Amino acid sequence: MNRLDALRYSAGLLPEESDAGYALAYVLGISKKEILAFPDRELTEAEEKKLDEIIRKRNEGIPLAYILGEWYFMDLVLKVDGSVLIPRQDTEVLCEAAIAYLKATGRRKVLDICTGSGCIALSVKSAVPDAEVTASDISPTALKTASLNAEMNGLDIKLVCSDLFSRIGGKYDVITANPPYIPEKGFGDLPREIREHEPRLALVADEEGLGFYKRIAAAAKDRLLGRLFLEIGSDQAEAVTGLLKENGFRNITVSKDLAGNDRLVTADV
Numbered sequence: 001m002n003r004l005d006a007l008r009y010s011a012g013l014l015p016e017e018s019d020a021g022y023a024l025a026y027v028l029g030i031s032k033k034e035i036l037a038f039p040d041r042e043l044t045e046a047e048e049k050k051l052d053e054i055i056r057k058r059n060e061g062i063p064l065a066y067i068l069g070e071w072y073f074m075d076l077v078l079k080v081d082g083s084v085l086i087p088r089q090d091t092e093v094l095c096e097a098a099i100a101y102l103k104a105t106g107r108r109k110v111l112d113i114c115t116g117s118g119c120i121a122l123s124v125k126s127a128v129p130d131a132e133v134t135a136s137d138i139s140p141t142a143l144k145t146a147s148l149n150a151e152m153n154g155l156d157i158k159l160v161c162s163d164l165f166s167r168i169g170g171k172y173d174v175i176t177a178n179p180p181y182i183p184e185k186g187f188g189d190l191p192r193e194i195r196e197h198e199p200r201l202a203l204v205a206d207e208e209g210l211g212f213y214k215r216i217a218a219a220a221k222d223r224l225l226g227r228l229f230l231e232i233g234s235d236q237a238e239a240v241t242g243l244l245k246e247n248g249f250r251n252i253t254v255s256k257d258l259a260g261n262d263r264l265v266t267a268d269v
C-alpha cells in the first residue's frame, strides 16, 4: 500500500477522518505535510502493521493523542499521557490573546496555573522567548509531563506544584488559566472516551463548574499586575464575568473560539 492509499484506508476506518493524517505521519515518522510529497512511496509491512494497531486501539475508544503519546498544539508537539488533559484547539484562542498582549505591552512575567501538559505556558514561551514563565499544577504527574514537554521543545520555564496560588509567590504581568470547569452533574454527559481516559482532576469543578473561577477571581488580584486570561465553558461567560466584576476587575471581555462558542474571558486589575 502506498502513502496515498494508506491515508484513504485509515480515513475510512478511523472514527474521525481528519485523524488519518496524524496517525500516518506518526507511523512514518514524518510531518503531515510530507505524506503527500511522496504519495507513491510504499509503506513497509511493519508500518502497515503499526497503522492497523493504531486504528484498532482508536476504535476501542482510546483517544488518538494517548495512542500516539503526543499531540499538536500551536506550533509545538507535546507529549501526552493519562496524567494530562489532551490540549484542545479551543485553547489556542487564549494563547494567541496572551501572546498578543505580551508583545503589545512589553510585559514579560507570566504565570500559567492549572498547566497540565504545559501547553499554554510553553506556547507563550515559544512565541515570546524573553518571557519569564512560571507554570503550576496540583498534580505531580502532570508536572512531570509538562517538564518533559519543556525539555523536548527546548523551552525554559519554571514549574511549581501548587493548589492554585497556595505556593505561588510574587506578582505577574499575565496570569493564564484553563481550569477544570465541567459541573459534577455534567460529567456523565461527556463522551465516553473523555470520561474513561482523560483525568477527572482536569475536568470536574465543584459549585456547578464555577468553583475554580470563584477561587481564582478572589485570589488573582493579589498576584496580578496586568491582565488575567481565563478559558471558560461555552455557557459560563455571564457567571465568570460576574465573579470578576464582584472582585473589582476592570475591562472585562469575552471572546469566542473558532467554533463560535464563548471561550475566553480577559480582565485587568
Ligand SMILES: C[S@@+](CC[C@H](N)C(=O)[O-])C[C@H]1O[C@@H](n2cnc3c(N)ncnc32)[C@H](O)[C@@H]1O
Pocket: 084, 085, 086, 087, 088, 091, 113, 114, 115, 116, 117, 118, 119, 120, 136, 137, 138, 139, 142, 162, 163, 164, 178, 179, 180, 181, 201, 202, 203
Ligand atoms: C482543564 S485542565 C487544563 C490543562 C492545560 N492547561 C490545557 O489547557 O490543556 C486543568 C488542570 O488543572 C489541574 N488542577 C486541578 N485542580 C487543581 C488545583 N486545585 N490547583 C492547581 N491545578 C489544578 C489539573 O491537574 C489539570 O492539569
